Amino acid sequence: MARVTERAAFNAALDNLRDPFAWGLRRDCTAACVAFTALHGADPLEGCADDYSTAIGAARILKRAGGYLAWCDATFNLPKTTTPEAGDLALIASADTFGAALAICIQPGEYATKTEAGMAIVKADILGAWSCRF
Secondary structure, three states, rough: OOOOHHHHHHHHHHHHHOOOOOOOOOOOOOHHHHHHHHOOOOOOOOOOOOOOOOOHHHHHHHHHOOOHHHHHHHHHOOOOOOOOOOOEEEEOOOOOOOOEEEEEEOOEEEEEEEEOEEEEEEEEEEEEEEEOOO
């Protein structure tokens, strides 16, 4: 599989993360999964039956799973990585309610994530990461 360029990762993130945050699968922090799908053709949320439209609904799903990272591990059928590269999916530490957010790696150490206003590029610690390199 061809390596994803930093430009391609940025463009996919911009296309899928630029709209304001809205609760509900694929319009909130899970929008990073849509960008990942656009880059790789593999949907990290394939088969995900979780449905919610509020922060409380999302919190209940994460609590039942044992936390955000546990939910990601149970949901994504992707290889894990400790060194995310451009186009990889990452759970990064954040100051929001859940203490974490899904993001697309733009380049090592730099991630695109969804915010209330749209996309932000941040440097953050990773809590978990997944690639599409099989």
